[in-house]
Amino acid sequence: MAQHFLLSAKARTLSLAKVFRMGEDAAYGLFCEMRWPETDGEAVCPRCGCADSYFLKTRRKYKCTACYHQCSVTSGTIFASRKLSFTDLLAAIVLFVNGAKGVSALQASRDLDVQYKTAFVLFHKLREAMQREFADTKLNGTVEIDGGYFGGYVKPENKKADRKDRRLSFNRSGKRQCVVVMRERKGRTLPFVVANEGDAVPFVRDHVGTLATIHADEGTGWDALHAGWDTRRVNHSVQFMDKGVCTNQAESYFSRLRRMEVGTHHHIAGPYLRSYAGEAAWREDNRRVDNGGQAMKLVFGSMASRQSRSWAGYWQRAA
The missing domain is CATH 3.30.420.10 (Ribonuclease H-like superfamily/Ribonuclease H)
Known part of the structure; x- marks a missing residue:
């Protein structure tokens, strides 16, 4: 009997241990590559489209040389106004894709040491990014x-x-x-x-x-x-x-x-x-894509999605 794909070594190409070993700078560079794949991670101004910018190292923001607009790698994306570090954000995505039948927000809040509200909204933002593929x-x-x-x-x-x-x-x-x-x-x-x-x-x-x-x-x-x-x-x-x-x-x-x-x-x-x-x-x-491929696919889809209108400020609403 053939071995199930999820039991094979091919299904495991990314782990939480690898994510935390790679460090914050490497995780940040990965998000940059997913946000601007055409320029190999070099920033492109979302307002005027200029590919020349200054990098403000202390704030991790880019300032366009043409229109002087400042933006971060997550500005205008589904991760806009994030508070988590890029390492924790990538770890949350890996946790999310590793669950063949899904992962509860309560379990993720314990694994990442964040509030339940944080994990709940983040996972729903990822689900919204998944919907982009069905358009x-x-x-x-x-x-x-x-x-x-x-x-x-x-x-x-x-x-x-x-x-x-x-x-x-x-x-x-x-x-x-x-x-x-x-x-x-x-x-x-x-x-x-x-x-x-x-x-x-x-x-x-x-x-x-x-x-x-x-x-x-x-x-x-x-x-x-x-x-x-x-x-x-x-x-x-x-x-x-x-x-x-x-x-x-x-x-x-x-x-x-x-x-x-x-x-x-x-x-x-x-x-x-x-x-x-x-x-x-x-x-x-x-289901036949390795977990590393799933994570990168979801990161790319999230960085290509616009800021969520349903989940931005979800817990701050009067309703």
């Missing part, structure tokens, strides 16, 4: 589609006679949401959050090519797909695969997301469900 994604070939419901748990009554059938819509809490995933075979994964499974059909029109072949289950919400695509269905109440038609790749995604919910985060419903669904998709697409 303008178009799926082709064989695309599997499936939906799974999260949140809206209703605690059963103590006495059996008082319990209600929670499968009926009027006995639910109204907080239940559906994560719909569209996944290419041996390709990309694209999740969406909707109220009901059938509400995802407009998203399919926007993100699945007209020449694609769609595999779906027997859910009535997918009946509308037959009008626009070569749609093949499999009845899961009878069999999981029918002449090559299956949704196994979509089910693999939901397996990871359910394990993230049950074993790590415990509650991922509500307004944060979209972020966790995107994280699970990113982890599925990069």
Whole structure:
């Protein structure tokens, strides 16, 4: 039997020990290279685009020689106004990617000796950077589609006679949401959050090519797909695969997301469900990439993302 990738030495190319041994200057240089890869880490003014600047060593800032604008390596990025050192920031990213089923903010706060609020906001910023990879994604070939419901748990009554059938819509809490995933075979994964499974059909029109072949289950919400695509269905109440038609790749995604919910985060419903669904998709697409490659990919995506509008000053809001 072949060895699982995560058990092999190829999966381990970066460790926390290496991060802390490299020191603050080396970590800072790495962030510079990820921010300005075209100039090999040399600063480029974000205001006028000039590549000539002074380096203010005492403040670790750059001053443009053309417009005199001052900026740091994280200015305008998702890490803007950071307080952590670059070593701790890189260590937090390594911790984040090392969890195959995610890492809780509480565990990271203990590992990094920071407040829970710091780890919580930082990890959500990383999830926001992950969403950048899904922008303008178009799926082709064989695309599997499936939906799974999260949140809206209703605690059963103590006495059996008082319990209600929670499968009926009027006995639910109204907080239940559906994560719909569209996944290419041996390709990309694209999740969406909707109220009901059938509400995802407009998203399919926007993100699945007209020449694609769609595999779906027997859910009535997918009946509308037959009008626009070569749609093949499999009845899961009878069999999981029918002449090559299956949704196994979509089910693999939901397996990871359910394990993230049950074993790590415990509650991922509500307004944060979209972020966790995107994280699970990113982890599925990069499951055969070594942890060092994942960390560098996430650092590059974070430095290429603009300042977060959802998480900047999150704990300072009156709301």
